Amino acid sequence: MIESVIKCPCGSTDTHLSSVEVFSRADEAKTGLHAKISVESQPSSFTYDNEMDGNPSSRRSGIILHCWCEHHDPDDPDDKDDFDVYIQQHKGVLYTSLQLLSDDEVEVYGFPVVTP
Ligand SMILES: [Zn+2]
Helix, strand or coil: CCCCCCCCCCCCCCEEEEEEEEEECCCCCCCCEEEEEECCCCCCEEEEECCCCCCCCCCCCEEEEEEEECCCCCCCCCCCCEEEEEEEEECCEEEEEEEECCCCEECCCCCCCCCC
16 A cells, blocks of 8 residues: 655645545536535535535546644634645546645645555
């Protein structure tokens, strides 16, 4: 088994998973199944609809891991502690990316998916 740690863009490994969204659809379909499970607060919640808004994949299915990091100032609106890990199917390739919720694109940190 290959394990790796998802790091916050600040470099910290003190990160938490708050919710997961899954978008499932046929190729380029306008609708599909969109499910969201909030995992951090208990009891956890589950919602679903048929909307594809927010799908990381422009053509197929995708997954978003909503995460947050312990090492940011909650009172500073410029110090974002939330970030997303995107997994998207595009043609025959699975891509991953990490994105701050401020929409600043950052490189992928510590999230190797390709097996040796
Ligand atoms: Zn951080």
